[in-house]
Amino acid sequence: MQFGYGLNYLIDIENAVIVDVEATPARTYDEVAATKTMIDRTERCFDLKPKRLAADTAYGTGKFLGWLVKEKRITPHIPVWEKSDRGDGIFSRADFIWDKRHGHYICPNGKPLRTSGTVHDGRTLLYRASKRDCDVCPLRSRCCTRDAARKIPRDLHEDARDVARRKMKTKAFARSRDERKRVEMRFAHFKTHHGFERLRLRGLSGARDEFHLAAIVQNLKTMALRLVWPPPDPAVA
Ligand code: SF4
Secondary structure, X not given: OEOOEEEEEEEEOOOOXXXXXXXXXXXXXXXXXXXXXXXXXXXXHXXXXXXXXXXXXXXXXXXXXXHHHHHOOOEEEOOOOOOOOOOOOOOOHHHOEEEOOOOEEEOOOOOEEEEXXXXXXXXXXXXXXXXXXXXOOOOHHHOOOOOOOOEEEEEOOHHHHHHHHHHHOOHHXXXXXXXXXXXXXXXXXXXXXXXXXXXXXXXXXHHHHHHHHHHXXXXXXXXXXXXXXXXXXXXXX
């Protein structure tokens, strides 16, 4: 974030080159939407599409991951935004197994949780256990603390979130995370290294112009550095 506006870069992290820039109001919702805009624009203008996208947890929502995985076929190297983890000894969603074949969850007592198919808040299905099962369950004190029967929410894009969860356990994910942090550090010094202490132009369109100029300067600097210190040859690294 810079000066009350969100500065969003799409960066080729292998080469530390800024591929696209988008200024937004400084809200997570707008910043995530800006990433979609930049990915689509880069594909349209340069015929460039990343194979993987590394980003932080703010981008690990079902909606964004669903778009990335199912629509764009881009591998997410993004930590999943988890809201269901619990630290109070009560079973969390991770303790319930998703039975893909039957399309329902299996609880720690081996009973199914099914959905009526009603979508809540435009993005969530609720899977409910049977009250009959929960009433006589020996694990009830660790599961249903308030409700008559346990229910588990499932994002409409949970399968895309599962793809991202699986990627989080890979070495490729760890490498992307390290690369992203290294590159982000380089771009985090706007104010200190570039004297970019305040915006001269007004409004969102002014911020957009200034952010583009800053990105051009940063890319020129990267290219100049590359002339002096070419990147190591991966074949001999
Ligand atoms: S309380 Fe219900 S949902 Fe929870 S483990 Fe027992 S049967 Fe399964």
